[in-house]
Amino acid sequence: MRYAFSLAVAYPFRACAVLALVLCSAFVTPAIFATAATPTPTVDLDISKFAFTPKEITIAPGTKLTWTNRDETPHTVASSDKSFASKGLDTDDKFEHTFASEGDFNYICTVHPFMTGVVHVRKQ
Numbered sequence: 001m002r003y004a005f006s007l008a009v010a011y012p013f014r015a016c017a018v019l020a021l022v023l024c025s026a027f028v029t030p031a032i033f034a035t036a037a038t039p040t041p042t043v044d045l046d047i048s049k050f051a052f053t054p055k056e057i058t059i060a061p062g063t064k065l066t067w068t069n070r071d072e073t074p075h076t077v078a079s080s081d082k083s084f085a086s087k088g089l090d091t092d093d094k095f096e097h098t099f100a101s102e103g104d105f106n107y108i109c110t111v112h113p114f115m116t117g118v119v120h121v122r123k124q
């Protein structure tokens with residue numbers, strides 16, 4: 001069930017569809033979960049020289065972004081709408097967030113608020 005939980009976190013709508021399928025099926029097997037799973041698309045971003053790189057990015061819903069701090073200075077990744085926030089990231093620390101739904105997500109480094117970035121989540 002831990003797998004089902006992570007599926008629900010990463011793909012809430014797909015998880016609902018899978019759940020409906022399970023509830024309707026008299027022949028439930030773990031294979032249903034295995035065939036429903038698709039790899040999560042991932043994109044890597046850098047935090048380097050006091051900037052998010054790329055500063056602006058457009059992704060499809062369900063994409064996971066991973067920020068890596070390449071600076072010697074601690075940084076954070078924190079959205080304006082408080083939908084995600086990292087802890088302080090030391091050198092080479094990573095922060096991941098999966099964007100489930102469409103929208104524009106502005107974020108900053110709370111230590112250096114002049115560091116800004118934006119994620120556009122759009123169906124493609």
Ligand SMILES: [Cu+2]
Pocket residue numbers: 050074075076109110111112115
């Ligand atoms: Cu910073």
